[in-house]
Amino acid sequence: MSMVDGSGHAVVIAGAKSVEINVKSDILEVSSPSSGQWREYIPTRKGWSTDITNLVMSGEWPSHKSMVGEQLTLTFTERDGNTQLSGNAIVTDWRVVGTLGNLCQGSFRFLGNGALT
Numbered sequence: 001m002s003m004v005d006g007s008g009h010a011v012v013i014a015g016a017k018s019v020e021i022n023v024k025s026d027i028l029e030v031s032s033p034s035s036g037q038w039r040e041y042i043p044t045r046k047g048w049s050t051d052i053t054n055l056v057m058s059g060e061w062p063s064h065k066s067m068v069g070e071q072l073t074l075t076f077t078e079r080d081g082n083t084q085l086s087g088n089a090i091v092t093d094w095r096v097v098g099t100l101g102n103l104c105q106g107s108f109r110f111l112g113n114g115a116l117t
Helices: 061-066
Strands: 002-004 010-012 016-030 040-055 071-077 084-097 105-112
Touching: 040 084, 061 084
Parallel strands: none
Antiparallel strands: 002 010, 002 071, 016 040, 040 105, 071 084, 084 105
């Protein structure tokens, strides 16, 4: 997984332990003469978000912290190297967990800003 920062530089999120991509659709409740007592819905707008857990290397904290509130371009590539998804997203959360005797772990939460194509 890589991202492009505000200055156009590609940044790879090293040691990504897990990547979760969520795509959802809002729905609108509608009624019709044929539905009677049953609810019916139509899909409306779509949105996406992603959560990424990664290893945090020494010295990365200041740059990761400063990314919160920034818009980036994210590119997800499958292991085969052929299939990609890409989209703009805003960094909404950054979290780091340091436990004595373990590697330091971090996580990012991104909120999609437009289509994921």
